[in-house]
Amino acid sequence: MSYQIAVLSGDGIGPEVMAEARKVLTAVEARFGLDICYTEFDVGGIAIDNHGCPLPDATLKGCEAADAILFGSVGGPKWENLPPNDQPERGALLPLRGHFELFCNLRPAKLHDGLEHMSPLRSDISARGFDVLCVRELTGGIYFGKPKGRQGEGDDEEAFDTMRYSRREITRIARIAFEAARGRKNKVTSVDKANVLACSVLWRQVVEEVAKDFPDVTLEHIYIDNATMQLLRRPDEFDVMLCSNLFGDILSDEIAMLTGSMGLLSSASMNSTGFGLFEPAGGSAPDIAGQGIANPVAQILSAALMLRHSLKQEEAANAIERAVTKALASGYLTGELLAADKRSEAKSTVQMGDFISQAI
Amino acid sequence: MSYQIAVLSGDGIGPEVMAEARKVLTAVEARFGLDICYTEFDVGGIAIDNHGCPLPDATLKGCEAADAILFGSVGGPKWENLPPNDQPERGALLPLRGHFELFCNLRPAKLHDGLEHMSPLRSDISARGFDVLCVRELTGGIYFGKPKGRQGEGDDEEAFDTMRYSRREITRIARIAFEAARGRKNKVTSVDKANVLACSVLWRQVVEEVAKDFPDVTLEHIYIDNATMQLLRRPDEFDVMLCSNLFGDILSDEIAMLTGSMGLLSSASMNSTGFGLFEPAGGSAPDIAGQGIANPVAQILSAALMLRHSLKQEEAANAIERAVTKALASGYLTGELLAADKRSEAKSTVQMGDFISQAI
Ligand SMILES: CC(C)[C@H](C(=O)O)[C@@H](O)C(=O)O
Ligand SMILES: CC(C)[C@H](C(=O)O)[C@@H](O)C(=O)O
Numbered sequence: 001m002s003y004q005i006a007v008l009s010g011d012g013i014g015p016e017v018m019a020e021a022r023k024v025l026t027a028v029e030a031r032f033g034l035d036i037c038y039t040e041f042d043v044g045g046i047a048i049d050n051h052g053c054p055l056p057d058a059t060l061k062g063c064e065a066a067d068a069i070l071f072g073s074v075g076g077p078k079w080e081n082l083p084p085n086d087q088p089e090r091g092a093l094l095p096l097r098g099h100f101e102l103f104c105n106l107r108p109a110k111l112h113d114g115l116e117h118m119s120p121l122r123s124d125i126s127a128r129g130f131d132v133l134c135v136r137e138l139t140g141g142i143y144f145g146k147p148k149g150r151q152g153e154g155d156d157e158e159a160f161d162t163m164r165y166s167r168r169e170i171t172r173i174a175r176i177a178f179e180a181a182r183g184r185k186n187k188v189t190s191v192d193k194a195n196v197l198a199c200s201v202l203w204r205q206v207v208e209e210v211a212k213d214f215p216d217v218t219l220e221h222i223y224i225d226n227a228t229m230q231l232l233r234r235p236d237e238f239d240v241m242l243c244s245n246l247f248g249d250i251l252s253d254e255i256a257m258l259t260g261s262m263g264l265l266s267s268a269s270m271n272s273t274g275f276g277l278f279e280p281a282g283g284s285a286p287d288i289a290g291q292g293i294a295n296p297v298a299q300i301l302s303a304a305l306m307l308r309h310s311l312k313q314e315e316a317a318n319a320i321e322r323a324v325t326k327a328l329a330s331g332y333l334t335g336e337l338l339a340a341d342k343r344s345e346a347k348s349t350v351q352m353g354d355f356i357s358q359a360i
Numbered sequence: 361m362s363y364q365i366a367v368l369s370g371d372g373i374g375p376e377v378m379a380e381a382r383k384v385l386t387a388v389e390a391r392f393g394l395d396i397c398y399t400e401f402d403v404g405g406i407a408i409d410n411h412g413c414p415l416p417d418a419t420l421k422g423c424e425a426a427d428a429i430l431f432g433s434v435g436g437p438k439w440e441n442l443p444p445n446d447q448p449e450r451g452a453l454l455p456l457r458g459h460f461e462l463f464c465n466l467r468p469a470k471l472h473d474g475l476e477h478m479s480p481l482r483s484d485i486s487a488r489g490f491d492v493l494c495v496r497e498l499t500g501g502i503y504f505g506k507p508k509g510r511q512g513e514g515d516d517e518e519a520f521d522t523m524r525y526s527r528r529e530i531t532r533i534a535r536i537a538f539e540a541a542r543g544r545k546n547k548v549t550s551v552d553k554a555n556v557l558a559c560s561v562l563w564r565q566v567v568e569e570v571a572k573d574f575p576d577v578t579l580e581h582i583y584i585d586n587a588t589m590q591l592l593r594r595p596d597e598f599d600v601m602l603c604s605n606l607f608g609d610i611l612s613d614e615i616a617m618l619t620g621s622m623g624l625l626s627s628a629s630m631n632s633t634g635f636g637l638f639e640p641a642g643g644s645a646p647d648i649a650g651q652g653i654a655n656p657v658a659q660i661l662s663a664a665l666m667l668r669h670s671l672k673q674e675e676a677a678n679a680i681e682r683a684v685t686k687a688l689a690s691g692y693l694t695g696e697l698l699a700a701d702k703r704s705e706a707k708s709t710v711q712m713g714d715f716i717s718q719a720i
Contacts, residue, residue: 090555120482120592142502142523148558158526159562163502166518193606195450198508202519225609228588229617232480246553249585250610257589 002035003311006066008043008059011088012284013294013349014072020296020353021070021303024320027360028307032316039066044074044088044284054091060099068310069096070303071279076286097138102269102277103169104176105136106305107252109259109281111235112328118260118337121232130235132255133184135177136248138269140169141199143245165199165244170206172272177242178214187218187239191227191247203244228254256281261337263295264328266302268309276310278302292348295334297324300356323359327352362395363671366426368403368419371448372644373654373709374432380656380713381430381663384680387720388667392676399426404434404448404644414451420459428670429456430663431639436646457498462629462637463529464536465496466665467612469619469641471595472688478620478697481592490595492615493544495537496608498629500529501559503605525559525604530566532632537602538574547578547599551587551607563604588614616641621697623655624688626662628669636670638662652708655694657684660716683719687712 009018022038029036041059042050051058054074063069074088084090096102110131111119119126145162152158174190181188190207192200204221211219222230224247231238231251235258243251256265262282270276280298288294301324308317327333332355335346347355369378382398389396401419402410411418414434423429434448444450456462470491471479479486505522512518534550541548550567552560564581571579582590584607591598591611595618603611616625622642630636640658648654661684668677687693692715695706707715 084555084561087555094556120485122480122482122486125480126482142521143556145520150558150562152526155528155531156526157562158524159558160505160525161523161557161559163521163523164518165520166512166516168515171515193609195444195447196454196503196606197521198510198519199521201444202510202517225613228610228614232592232614232617246556249553250588253585254588254592254614257592 003037003068004066005036005038005306006063006069007038007040008069009040009072010044010074010284011046011076012073012286012289014074014284016290016292016349017280017294017296017299018070018072020349021299023353024300024323024357024360025303027357028316028319031319031360032313034313034316043071043092045076045079047092048079048086048088054086054088055095063096063100068275068306069277070306071277072299073280073282073284075284094143096277097269098144100275100277101139101271103137103139103272104173104270105138105248105267106180107134107136107256107265107267107281109134109252109255109265111259112261112264114329115261115337117339119258120260121235121258125233125235128236130238130258132235132238133180133240134243134248134252134255135173135180135240136243136252137169137173137245139245140165141245163197163199163246165202167202167206170203171210174207174210174242177240178210178217181217181240182214185239186216187220188242189227189238189240190219190221190242191224191251192221192244193224194221195223199244207242224251227251231255231258262298263334263336264297264301266298266305268305270309274310274312276306278306292350293335293346294349295336296349296352300324300353319360320356323356326359327355363397363428364426365396365398365666366423366429367398367400368429369400369432370403370434370644371405371436372433372646372649374434374644376650376652376709377640377654377656377659378430378432380709381659383713384660384683384717384720385663387717388676388679391679391720392673394673394676403431403452405436405439407452408439408446408448414446414448415455423456423460428635428666429637430666431637432659433640433642433644435644454503456637457629458504460635460637461499461631463497463499464533464630465498465608465627466540467494467496467616467625467627467641469494469612469615469625471619472621472624474689474691475621475697477699479618480620481595481618485593485595488596490598490618492595492598493540493600494603494608494612494615495533495540495600496603496612497529497533497605499605500525501605523557523559523606525562527562527566530563531570534567534570534602537600538570538577541577541600542574545599546576547580548602549587549598549600550579550581550602551584551611552581552604553584554581555583559604567602584611587611591615591618622658623694623696624657624661626658626665628665630669634670634672636666638666652710653695653706654709655696656709656712660684660713679720680716683716686719687715
């Protein structure tokens, strides 16, 4: 099998963790007889520096020609004072999501055995563990709804955004959540604000209708404000959380932080043809870039998600995930996951990549 | 001085905790020579049962004739299956906020000395304590923005909500946040999503302008998704958090849960004339209603906020707060704040009210 991958490493730690993901992919290609061709494109801050905009035409064309996008991370202090629309994150990620209609965002987050102490939760809560999949709608809602803008002058000047959801948009993301629940604990918690938002009333109604096709999956509804609370008290009681674009943005970050190990979390953003963008959940971490200490696991797991969802190479994806689990279980960890008195045992970015690719 | 208070006890534990707040207010009246006249009105579920709607005309008229509203809590399983607009919470709170233009919502939340173990945070994080005041805009944004509704049919049927903020609305709530910071740690963290929302871009701009009048107060901006994360890692680094209506709803609940003692948190919702609605942060807790075990402290502290903000009786408010601190510091606690093996020492709702009113 032969595939084309657009590699968008971006800024900060992006390039160094991407190098390790490529190393692991090379091992997987050899073992599973895959033929993957990679083409690198600038994105984010480096694209602003080299081409004057965060998502150059050549990058977009390169992505169009590929079977999937392997994305690093973008942004950093250098570009922080640009107008919002021109900034690396906003100017690259949102147009990519819109252009390829990547409506389905999967953000898995679990507390790894042995890493419970990294969680900011009280020890008796983290001891129970948790494993949550956030299914976030990614091309609708208040992110893309029109009209959006400004009008008026002086004190009356006002800004406006539109949250908008159609039955079609809600149905397709809800189905994905229910299907995902089937391979897990058969539970979907749909997050909304149906006591205030018209969009949420429709959301709840459509989700109820979709649920009829999945009688084996339990459905519950929760208000977004209550969800941020319950995740702190009983994260272990959630399985799949189904969220609109804005609520998913907020909740997936809260859940990611609850694991305490952002360097292990990856995410997939896909459209209905299986094409997708795969990226780590953490940011570009400019403060530690170039020091060889960044955790490459999230980037490596993004490659696994790419193999599974876009290239349909389930076995290869499993092999990567098993190798990562082996590394973590052997205490093979980068510094940020170690207690202060164990930091001397920390593995470098390159050592992590070497261990995981050898374990394939 | 003579005042008129509209008392809206509502459902669940509302009436029993309100009785204790009234007891404490009686002690305060005696000590400070105040003459407060209370009139009770139905609100929420009980108003639906007695009058067919959650906010009857008589209740609204009674509130109009008063100097302030002392609110209990509304809602319960009995009314859960009504259409959203008719439900107790939505049908009473939102119209009250809108009718009286209660744009300013103050939600203070701190970790009390000796109650750090109640927080769901890891012990080394909760040991540092925190004291956050959430200043939430309460009559604008996506809660009240027009148009809001539904259109179309079949798969194309869609729902829409409008987030809308004017310069005037942002300015008045921002000034309140900066003024509040002056009496605290001189720091305002403004929460937005300026990388996505036009409303947030205006919000950030206006907040920057208001900040010029408060050179002694430090201002920082944070995205809502990052805010939910940083509150888990370093809650002690926040002081005043300035939020729009929706983000304040989400964040104030997260912060409330971080204290682990919702029964101690009260909130104030005010307009520009000083008129306000004062209520506990927790809900109507129907599961424990009528057992005499509910914590009346949040309701009692709501009365203190009412004395301070609407009746301008700062001394009386301080006296209540000191009496509450004394009760908590003496280990005078309701059951939910005690470890399982100490539950036999739990004080009842009435005992708490007695202790605090005697301490006035
Ligand atoms: C960068 C930003 C526009 C983006 C979002 O809000 O979706 C990010 O926070 C994310 O969650 O991927
Ligand atoms: C009941 C609901 C409409 C309300 C809100 O969203 O404002 C509540 O959650 C609150 O925070 O007071």
